[in-house]
Amino acid sequence: MERLIKKLVILGSTGSVGTQTLDIVRAFPDRFEVVGLCNGYNTPLFKEQLDEFKPTYFSTLGDIESGYGGAKLAPAEEIVALLEVDIVIAATVGCVGLPTSIAALQAGKTLGLANKEVIVMSGNLLIETAEAGGATILPIDSEPSAIWQCLEGEVSEPSRLIITASGGAFRDRTWASLGDVTPEEALKHPTWTMGAKITIDSATLMNKAFEVIESRWLFDIPFEQIDVTIHRQSIVHSVVEFADGALKAQLGPTSMGQPIQHALFYPERQANRDLPKLDAVTMGSLTFEEMDQSLYPCFELALEHGKKGGTYPAALAGADEAAVELFLNSKIKFTQIPDIVSETLAAHESIAAPSIADTIEAAKWATEITLARYNHSTILS
Numbered sequence: 001m002e003r004l005i006k007k008l009v010i011l012g013s014t015g016s017v018g019t020q021t022l023d024i025v026r027a028f029p030d031r032f033e034v035v036g037l038c039n040g041y042n043t044p045l046f047k048e049q050l051d052e053f054k055p056t057y058f059s060t061l062g063d064i065e066s067g068y069g070g071a072k073l074a075p076a077e078e079i080v081a082l083l084e085v086d087i088v089i090a091a092t093v094g095c096v097g098l099p100t101s102i103a104a105l106q107a108g109k110t111l112g113l114a115n116k117e118v119i120v121m122s123g124n125l126l127i128e129t130a131e132a133g134g135a136t137i138l139p140i141d142s143e144p145s146a147i148w149q150c151l152e153g154e155v156s157e158p159s160r161l162i163i164t165a166s167g168g169a170f171r172d173r174t175w176a177s178l179g180d181v182t183p184e185e186a187l188k189h190p191t192w193t194m195g196a197k198i199t200i201d202s203a204t205l206m207n208k209a210f211e212v213i214e215s216r217w218l219f220d221i222p223f224e225q226i227d228v229t230i231h232r233q234s235i236v237h238s239v240v241e242f243a244d245g246a247l248k249a250q251l252g253p254t255s256m257g258q259p260i261q262h263a264l265f266y267p268e269r270q271a272n273r274d275l276p277k278l279d280a281v282t283m284g285s286l287t288f289e290e291m292d293q294s295l296y297p298c299f300e301l302a303l304e305h306g307k308k309g310g311t312y313p314a315a316l317a318g319a320d321e322a323a324v325e326l327f328l329n330s331k332i333k334f335t336q337i338p339d340i341v342s343e344t345l346a347a348h349e350s351i352a353a354p355s356i357a358d359t360i361e362a363a364k365w366a367t368e369i370t371l372a373r374y375n376h377s378t379i380l381s
């Protein structure tokens with residue numbers, strides 16, 4: 001019988017999804033207990049979280065000694081595997097999230113997956129690891145969560161998935177006009193407030209290709225049955241089509257709160273007055289447009305290598321992570337991102353049937369070789 005109080009570990013607790021997860025924990029103190037928190041280098045905020053939520057364990061890349069606030073410092077891979085842990089929220093950014101996600105699944109935990117790169121890199125390896133460990137993967141990323149919610153209760157398989165995309169910061173521009181755009185311009189997303197990496201990926205539509213790859217594996221559906229449409233309002237998060245032509249869509253405000261809460265409480269649904277609600281009367285018109293392929297060269301590049309399989313998807317994720325950092329640090333132009341990722345992928349020698357170790361190494365190689373071409377040695381955390 002499931003415990004009334006779910007015990008959580010949050011990976012990436014100081015990021016956008018991590019802080020919103022803690023907002024929900026804060027709203028339901030009688031339903032959740034934070035066992036472990038893990039973060040990168042945002043030490044001031046992380047100390048505030050340790051003081052408030054008083055986890056038993058923590059892991060950090062910052063300078064915090066074991067015993068702070070009564071919590072023990074431990075490796076994240078060990079924290080997620082603790083016997084008392086019920087659910088692990090993978091809210092980290094980028095390729096760094098794969099080892100801890102694998103450790104959680106191997107330990108049979110429920111994994112709330114917000115990190116796209118984890119499943120893009122590993123594909124069916126992640127699914128097989130979950131099955132072998134008796135674990136469960138619950139999507140938190142808004143579009144896969146929408147698909148999941150549309151499929152709940154259905155006995156028939158979907159015939160098509162339609163993933164929506166806002167189009168990003170430059171959706172009304174031409175590719176030729178983007179040569180001199182700044183990181184500050186690219187970070188002005190028209191509808192969502194997100195972290196820097198995913199916001200740039202939204203501008204290139206790399207993130208949407210990642211969501212197609214993610215959905216292919218999460219829902220066991222061929223690439224050919226997944227479409228993407230531009231939906232400027234970001235209210236319809238995804239649509240599922242069935243064999244009889246029926247369409248089911250999940251609508252919601254531009255907030256990660258609902259998909260996070262759905263994963264945390266699943267299979268329940270709970271009222272939460274702190275979550276924004278969508279007013280169907282005042283939300284206005286909803287529009288859907290065909291994607292302009294010429295404006296988003298990263299999209300087809302990513303899908304091509306996602307379909308190739310092997311270690312290409314891991315190299316893709318690593319190269320993109322590096323290219324985004326280079327752009328954010330003004331080392332390259334925005335329009336160089338697809339060429340730089342493509343150059344790294346062209347140099348990659350893929351392993352057809354990789355292990356998890358092969359997958360992690362491919363992403364690391366792609367990141368390092370991409371950064372090295374511009375004498376840049378750090379990576380966003």
